[in-house]
Amino acid sequence: MTLAEVAKEAGVSLPTVSKVLNGRSDVSRATRTRIERLLETHGYRRRNPGAPHSPLVELVFHELDSVWAMEIVRGVESVAQENRATVVLTRSGTRHAPAPDWIEGVLRRRPLGVVLVFSSLPQDVKRRLRSQGIPFVVIDPAGDPDPGVPSVGSANWSGGLAATRHLTDRRHERIAVITGPEDMLCSLARLDGYRSAMTMAGLTIDPRLVRFGDFRVQGGFEHAMDLLAGPDRPTAIFAGSDLQALGVLEAARLRKLRVPQDLSVVGYDDVPLAQWSSPPLTTVHQPLRRMAEEATRMLLGPADPGRADRRIELATHLVVRQSTAPLGGGPGRRPVDAVTAAGPAGAVGSAERDGRGGR
Amino acid sequence: MTLAEVAKEAGVSLPTVSKVLNGRSDVSRATRTRIERLLETHGYRRRNPGAPHSPLVELVFHELDSVWAMEIVRGVESVAQENRATVVLTRSGTRHAPAPDWIEGVLRRRPLGVVLVFSSLPQDVKRRLRSQGIPFVVIDPAGDPDPGVPSVGSANWSGGLAATRHLTDRRHERIAVITGPEDMLCSLARLDGYRSAMTMAGLTIDPRLVRFGDFRVQGGFEHAMDLLAGPDRPTAIFAGSDLQALGVLEAARLRKLRVPQDLSVVGYDDVPLAQWSSPPLTTVHQPLRRMAEEATRMLLGPADPGRADRRIELATHLVVRQSTAPLGGGPGRRPVDAVTAAGPAGAVGSAERDGRGGR
Structure with missing residues (x-):
């Protein structure tokens, strides 16, 4: 179908069709929509989209x-x-x-x-x-x-699973989770990964240890201050994002708990600052780049x-740094395995990576 | 002067001048340079630079x-x-x-x-x-x-001065500085600000406490591990950048020194992560945005x-958070003043700002 035929069918002139194709705004909305629908129906595609001077x-x-x-x-x-x-x-x-x-x-x-x-x-x-x-x-x-x-x-689900298995493998049982906002699917997927890992390890989930945060420092800080207040506190927290993990580290400092000796912390994202926190964060690498x-x-x-x-x-994969340790283990033992969570597309980043240092 | 006259003076055709004006690359380098020099000499400016469809x-x-x-x-x-x-x-x-x-x-x-x-x-x-x-x-x-x-x-100089005065005002005397690379003027300006503040406070500078880093975490970490090794260690470090300050925090943790009780740390830049470190960093705000x-x-x-x-x-100004404390003072006392360093252009961000929390 030629553009002239489109123009005829739309009841407009050929220059008007041309204007629509060229993204000009001096065509009424109704006309533009009618022409675009026709172009779409007839499978019209600009042959050379732009060929701009500077792509x-x-x-x-x-x-x-x-x-x-x-x-x-x-x-x-x-x-x-x-x-x-x-x-x-x-x-x-x-x-x-x-x-x-x-x-x-x-x-x-x-x-x-x-x-x-x-x-x-x-x-x-x-x-x-x-x-x-x-x-x-x-x-x-x-x-x-x-x-x-x-x-x-x-x-996301595999990431939540890997983070939590890392903790259950290190004999932690009272493991809290601070996931993201309740209305985001990635929050729910990470939380479900946590639940599955807990179930696989034969552990029951204390609902008081399951929290929805905001993916920011403040959310992690507030939930951790609360979680770490009582005598029945968790020995490990999967923090759902690196920013929330930073909030957990600060809460631990104020509660006078040492990380990782008294509390293990796992983040999520592996943004650059995860390797610069004190201690450097064990976290799930989300391959943003x-x-x-x-x-x-x-x-x-x-x-x-x-x-x-x-x-x-x-795929996401766990990066083991210094914010996690086995429950009751001395500070010396360093976990040697890195749990790898392969996504459906199967590209796997394996092996432990320790990215301490300048970039 | 018209473009035709430029063309004549350059010994080229008018279309060639036009090509140069339109940024086309099919003009020899020598010709282009000659025409551009002439256009510049005669003060020619494109009247409507671009008037592009999308600026x-x-x-x-x-x-x-x-x-x-x-x-x-x-x-x-x-x-x-x-x-x-x-x-x-x-x-x-x-x-x-x-x-x-x-x-x-x-x-x-x-x-x-x-x-x-x-x-x-x-x-x-x-x-x-x-x-x-x-x-x-x-x-x-x-x-x-x-x-x-x-x-x-x-x-930069004012920023270095403000960071160091904050420490001398809090009775610190053994104050180390880790500035940036030796070949960058901002490193030298911050260092000179440190020197002036030390001199103003009547303190002598121990040359072993003056270090050139790389503005990265690793540089701060390595210098701080060294500075904090001996019995004669500094009680405060002006870290020259927030990343270097993060390296100092990690070195303090490994040396089992509490910040700020055992060691005060001041950063530089006030990038977002400065408020998320544990403890949050006292730092010089560089108004990048x-x-x-x-x-x-x-x-x-x-x-x-x-x-x-x-x-x-x-202007730069100091932002006081929790990584600094008076020498010998209890953990309770919180400095209340914020030293403000106004630059030549005089825009002053005054008052203490504490930016803890999510963004």
């Missing part, structure tokens, strides 16, 4: 203050550079969708593709990107993918017919 | 793994967004200059301006940007500005005839 990859955050945002920037940037493209960084909207005017900017910039962090897309935005031949992918550490959008996540690289390759690689439904989960 | 601000890092890169991204992004511009992020080159092909990409992208982090520009790159009417500014925490380039820094905002405003604001030589230094 861009658009990276969209809804917040820039997370400790791991930089890991994602580095991953996207390195694959973009391999492909001689440049990264455009936009902060936009909420956890659920970019701001309404964001799409206008994208259509003007004509990127090779769009990487969204931790965000989803409304139907009409997806349609507009598709009609312009601009692919998109979501980096989704929250484990809550939109089924119609390709995404890259990681193995690799997730970002993978997402960017999905955009810049050869078109993949099944891409719209593609979901990749990269 | 861009180019942010250039030479590395993306510093803990404070994200603070700078946030500052640039927020001022760009106020001005309805989008941030292009490139990683490029070394501490001294962007990669040679970087300028080609910039000329194709036609940004409203270029923010360089911690980097300088070769003469010919400056000339090409100027001839295209693309302004540039350097964010320079290292305190080593190129005189011909506008830059934003902060008050504001420096980035200021730099971006210099680009996007009205043209300023004196801009080429403009240097702004923002």
